[in-house]
Amino acid sequence: MDLLQAFQYLLTPTPMMWLMIGVASGIFVGAIPGLGGGMLMALTVPLTFSMDSTHAILLLMGMHVGSVSGGLISATLLKMPGTPSAMMTTLDGYPMAQQGKPGLALSLGIGASFLGGLISAIFLIILAPPLATLALKFGPWEYFSMVLMALVLISSISQGTMLKGLLSAVLGITAALPGLNASDGQLRLTFGHESMTDGFNLLPVLLGIFVMSQLIKDTVELNKKATSISLKSSRLFPKLSTWKKHTINLFRSSIVGTWIGILPGVGASISSMVSYGMAKAFSKTPEKFGTGHEEGIVAAEAANNANAGGALIPLITMGIPGAPVDAILLGAMIMHRIQPGPLLFQTNGELVWALMGGYLVANILMFLVMLFSTRLVARIININRAYLVPIIFVFCVIGAYALSNRIFDVWLVLAFGVVGFFLDRAKFPLGPFVIGFVLTAFLEENLRSGLQLSDGSYMPLLTRPLSLVFVLVAVFFLILPFYNEWNRKRKQKAAG
């Protein structure tokens, strides 16, 4: 199935309906501070078990696109980003809304989100097939070194210090180790508990890390209140004249967002930060950033939406999540017996094209839904946590239990929720944990295959060109933070 056929399929009622449900629910949940796309997707995965796999993935992808965009509403009207990726939007969106222009702020955000998403969709469609062909040439050492590189990359640029990111990643890997080792049939780290034989299932871990930890955080921050700015008579449809002056900023931010999305493991928050910084650096009026400047909103929103498309590229072509939220998409694919990677184009080409076309359609739907529903969503985003917290936990219970009818999985949700909360509280990033957990089996399998091919030698890591490049990049990102710190201290000393 090529792209045209994919569109023919996507424009039929059923896939369109799932995409629409995904986008609309994503926007709604993304707009509520404290909830997010990851939470919604993790809670929805169990409901998709009985669905057609393509519909399920389209639903989840719609949720992802919708939630990234929905965060803009609360970032602008409440000064509380609905999702972390909308953090940079808050800097200019809220001041602009305070100045009596909430409609302009939202229209800029909606338009930039839409165009950022479209540009990244074009990159996705153009780049994914050749990258998948290239990835077919990868052997186990290339995959092993690439996953290592991804883990180092996400650790080095996450919140907090690199050591914390690395610890989080290794904790994620360790959490994935207990249970039956598929390659040699050995049980490990079960400590004699029968429930541990299957190890920790992906879904309860995701529900714990993404949902339960957030519920605990929301409860701790129950008194965090925001003053909502009214959106009564503001125009939300972006004017063409407004866009002409932002063309370069828009394209630059979308490309930066897409590129950062392609880097394995790096999420939308980093994209919007980098794009915002670049927009400020190239701006003729950098002093206006942070005071309600149009360029700031355009840069942040174009980048975070473009990131979603970019992040699909490594997921589809290599089976490596481009961002922590994509780990849920990867998990859902695996649960639906779809193995993302270069062979996916050959084994399940219809799904790949539907996925890529679906991403494009999801962005168009997002634009339309945002235009017509923002006013309504803006009125109801301040939902009382007393209702949300217990209901969401009940859905966690249902989701975790449904997987294999074990109450042990519900305990896992609670345990990983508490662990995730404390890690987050101490500024240990959770992204590396999730990516580490999801990729451990893949990492170990490729290391094992590589060692079998090389009779136990690790030398192919350095003798195979692509593998060497990945190792060098990993080493570079491992050293970079230490070098930067040393350099900063040296300059401080020199300055007196």
Added chain:
Amino acid sequence: MAGDLLELKRHHTNSLFNFRWELRFDTAGSFIFSRMMSTSQQPIQDYIISGCTIVLAGLVLWGAQDIPPPFFDPLGSAAVPKVCAYLLILIALGICIRRYFENRAGSNSNPEAEGYKSEPWLALAVVAMSILYTLAMGSGWIGFRWGTVIYIFVTGSILARKHYPVMGLSLALGLLIGIGGQYLFTQIFYIDLP
């Protein structure tokens, strides 16, 4: 352990008010809990998480001892757990050492103003309720339907803090999700519930 914690507490107390407030917690557990729930207590949180990580790594090493040696591939099942455990210890020590030198140099990245009164005990109550809910269903004391009604009502009421209209709505939502949810998930989505 408790002595060390008190020593750390003295080091990281920023004001007399905080110090007096902390003195009300007479056990190490309460002290750790109060510190871990704060967003402005980076040093002690780092030490506690690193300590827990080292304990976890010890557990992994202990568990890896029971794994038989490889018999057909060079790696075996024990290698990755062992490497992870050593890495965890190394990184955790690195975090502690870094934090120690940062403290000595007086370059803490905290405090971070929260701007609102945090509710750690409320969060503890919600987690406790969630544990009770899971325990009750897991041990067969109560089924999903009525367990959910009670859980949503009680947890909602705790979070509502005597705001009666919210408590009333929580009860209504509990009935809706408990009774309606059971029908929806078991009869329509064919999902088993506890």
